[in-house]
Amino acid sequence: MAKQTVAGISGVLGGLISTGPSAAPAERPVSVEHRAERHVERPAPSANVAAVAGPREPRAKPSARRGRPPGRLTGSAPHKAKVTLRVDATLMDDYREWSWSERCQLGELVERALANYRRLRA
Known part of the structure; x- marks a missing residue:
């Protein structure tokens, strides 16, 4: 027995909601058939490409600079006070x-x- 695929509400529920036993499900649209024929199986991903290429040597990653810029000494600046000014x-x-x-x-x-x-x- 061939497997028949049905599409849409009328295809799935056509026999259940029809008034008479002679009602047949609607024909499949042509565009759905073309989509089914165009379906191409994609091959499964092969083994890890990095494993095929061989082991890599670890690269030295430069670290980001942290803290204050070089050349400035902390505490060398005079203490400053916060003030509010009214200027023209x-x-x-x-x-x-x-x-x-x-x-x-x-x-x-x-x-x-x-x-x-x-x-x-x-």
């Missing part, structure tokens, strides 16, 4: 334009200004 808006606009090219932090400018003021007062 036009000065801040000028600073933003200038600091973009100079890559200078606002705190560094304040330190320079205060050091210069201290030097002039002494």
